[in-house]
Amino acid sequence: MASLAGSAAVAILLSAWVLGFTTRPLRRFAAAANRLGVDMSAPSLDESGPREVRLAASAFNTMQRRLKAFVEDRTRMLAAVSHDLRTPLTRLRLRAEFIDDDAVREKMLEDLAEMEAMIGSTLAFARDQANEEPMQAIDLNAMLGKVAEDMRDAGRPVGLTPAPQPLPVMGRRMGLRRAFCNLLDNAVKYGGTAELGLSRGAETVTVTIDDHGPGIPEAEFDNVFRPFYRLEASRSRDTGGTGLGLSVANDIIRGHGGEIRLSNRPGGGLRVTVTLPVGEG
Ligand code: ATP
Numbered sequence: 001m002a003s004l005a006g007s008a009a010v011a012i013l014l015s016a017w018v019l020g021f022t023t024r025p026l027r028r029f030a031a032a033a034n035r036l037g038v039d040m041s042a043p044s045l046d047e048s049g050p051r052e053v054r055l056a057a058s059a060f061n062t063m064q065r066r067l068k069a070f071v072e073d074r075t076r077m078l079a080a081v082s083h084d085l086r087t088p089l090t091r092l093r094l095r096a097e098f099i100d101d102d103a104v105r106e107k108m109l110e111d112l113a114e115m116e117a118m119i120g121s122t123l124a125f126a127r128d129q130a131n132e133e134p135m136q137a138i139d140l141n142a143m144l145g146k147v148a149e150d151m152r153d154a155g156r157p158v159g160l161t162p163a164p165q166p167l168p169v170m171g172r173r174m175g176l177r178r179a180f181c182n183l184l185d186n187a188v189k190y191g192g193t194a195e196l197g198l199s200r201g202a203e204t205v206t207v208t209i210d211d212h213g214p215g216i217p218e219a220e221f222d223n224v225f226r227p228f229y230r231l232e233a234s235r236s237r238d239t240g241g242t243g244l245g246l247s248v249a250n251d252i253i254r255g256h257g258g259e260i261r262l263s264n265r266p267g268g269g270l271r272v273t274v275t276l277p278v279g280e281g
Pocket residue numbers: 121182186187190191211213214215216224229230231232233234235240241242243244245246247270
């Protein structure tokens with residue numbers, strides 16, 4: 001009996017070891033695939049081990065290099081297009097100045113100014129994307145505390161209740177700052193004030209931004225994330241935005257493995273909920 005149990009135990013241990021050994025590369029691939037969605041500049045996979053593993057790792061690295069080059073090409077193209085559009089636009093503005101009809105001239109100059117603003121923010125977005133910031137450990141409590149303070153100094157009412165514990169995430173400092181500034185800017189612009197709420201779960205950090213504005217009709221929740229999309233009310237109210245703020249914020253948060261959700265608060269006003277994975281920092 002004892003020897004039978006002994007050999008069974010040895011067989012079980014041996015197969016567990018073999019299983020662990022053979023599935024380790026798969027775990028590495030899973031981790032690398034997850035990382036790729038967040039950071040395209042993550043270091044390449046180690047191309048060592050048995051032949052099949054080596055081949056798969058090399059194919060994965062080639063895919064990562066191609067994806068990165070593809071995204072970079074597109075970003076460069078976006079920058080080039082928006083940059084080159086500025087020259088004919090300037091010419092148009094000069095020509096428009098010569099229109100005799102005052103009303104037509106004013107309307108045309110307004111349209112041209114709007115186009116210039118759109119092109120300017122597209123160019124700024126493309127430049128931000130091209131400038132690769134390293135991922136680093138960030139405490140959201142501290143970062144958002146600073147953002148709220150800066151906005152208050154600029155006369156914009158932003159309140160914040162910090163979480164009792166630190167909120168560590170791995171991220172790009174400038175990028176995250178821009179994303180939260182865009183969301184807070186909206187809350188203040190459309191809802192009068194912004195109130196930040198911070199909390200931490202087991203795997204995610206959650207930031208809510210509440211305002212007291214009109215909210216957004218549920219049917220428009222997806223649309224407002226589209227570039228240059230603005231609700232009719234904000235277009236006519238002349239709040240001066242170009243409609244890129246939410247698209248940029250969404251792009252940045254997704255690039256950190258997180259997401260942005262919208263909801264209308266029962267008492268009125270919009271709630272924007274941002275979740276980000278807890279970072280190891
Ligand atoms: P930009 O941010 O580029 O200056 P914008 O604020 O118009 O311009 P987004 O931030 O992308 O663009 O927002 C898109 C639209 O969603 C806004 O025009 C507005 O109609 C609506 N919206 C965004 N945030 C709110 C909010 N907190 N309350 C009500 N409506 C909002």
